[in-house]
Amino acid sequence: EVKLVESGGGLVQPGGSLTLSCVASGFTFSNYGLGWFRQAPGKEREGIAAIWPRDGDSYYADSVKGRFTISLDTAKNTVYLHMNQLKPEDTAVYYCAADPTLAKIWLDNSPRYWGQGTQVTVSS
Numbered sequence: 001e002v003k004l005v006e007s008g009g010g011l012v013q014p015g016g017s018l019t020l021s022c023v024a025s026g027f028t029f030s031n032y033g034l035g036w037f038r039q040a041p042g043k044e045r046e047g048i049a050a051i052w053p054r055d056g057d058s059y060y061a062d063s064v065k066g067r068f069t070i071s072l073d074t075a076k077n078t079v080y081l082h083m084n085q086l087k088p089e090d091t092a093v094y095y096c097a098a099d100p101t102l103a104k105i106w107l108d109n110s111p112r113y114w115g116q117g118t119q120v121t122v123s124s
Contacts, residue, residue: 002026002113004096009118012086016122020081022096022115030054033102034079035111036070038092038120045095049081050106059106064090086122093117 008020020036035050049070051058058070069082079096097111105111 002098004098004113004115006094006096006115006118009094009120011121011123013124014086014088014122016086017082017084018086018120019083020094020096020118020120022079022081024077024079024096024098027098027113029074029077032098032100033105033111034070034072035097035105036079036081037095037097037109038090039095040089040092043092045109046092047106047109050102051079052102083120086120088122090120091122092120094120 003025004022006020006022012018030053033052037045037047039045048061048064049068051070053072067085071080095117096115097105098113099105099111
């Protein structure tokens, strides 16, 4: 059974930092594309970062480029989202996702597997 379990969400002040973690199980980590999505109230789900473990190539939405970094710990089957310079508009539920095909994550926004989500709130 494939499982993706996120953690690390919470309340942070504008300009602050937060790191989200997603522990994966039930599949060969290095054979799957991994990504992070977010959905704010009243808005569509947005793909914000993705990575292909085999070569480490990563991709970012313009809205987070230069502020967020996606990284891996293959020994722990964990993907991280390091978020810096957080803004109130970054407030959303953040989801981890996985698919054997990176395009399903980055181009189609339709990965096969999803985590349960973790809330990030940026507010003073």
